[in-house]
Amino acid sequence: MKIYHNNRCSKSRCGLEILNNSKQDFEVVDYIKNPLSEVDIKDILKKLGFSPIQLVRKNEAIWKENYKGKDLSDSQIIKAMSAHPKLIERPIVVKGDKAVIGRPSENICALLK
Structure with missing residues (x-):
């Protein structure tokens, strides 16, 4: 599992806290310091089911x-x-072949189930 995180964002910090409390293994990706490639973005879009x-x-x-x-x-x-x-x-937050935007944070909780 991964969280694409921006520490300056309160919603992102809240999402990180949810994952920390979940006791599941996950990776934190600071996408501001390490920008995503176009391929990474396309992969996330596919998992979200979103258009760009x-x-x-x-x-x-x-x-x-x-x-x-x-x-x-x-x-x-x-x-x-x-x-x-x-x-x-x-x-x-990406888990397997699914992803959610953590706004609202309940989206993350639903993904963890």
Whole structure:
């Protein structure tokens, strides 16, 4: 199991706490310090069952200033998330071939069952 984590985010810290309390083994991936490749993002999207735009934090300044209102392909959105990891919703917890966004945190609890 993995959690894609941003320590500056309270929701992400909450997700990490849930995993710590679960007593299950997991890996913490700081995707801000170690940005995800386009292949990694595509794999996560597949596990989430999301289109790329569903994984974007649309209120981030980077999005508003550089991408909002543009007609972007899925590939361009994935490239943007890889180049600017702050654009990726968080936290993401992956278990096997399934993944959830930990907003709300109940999503993580459901994945752990």
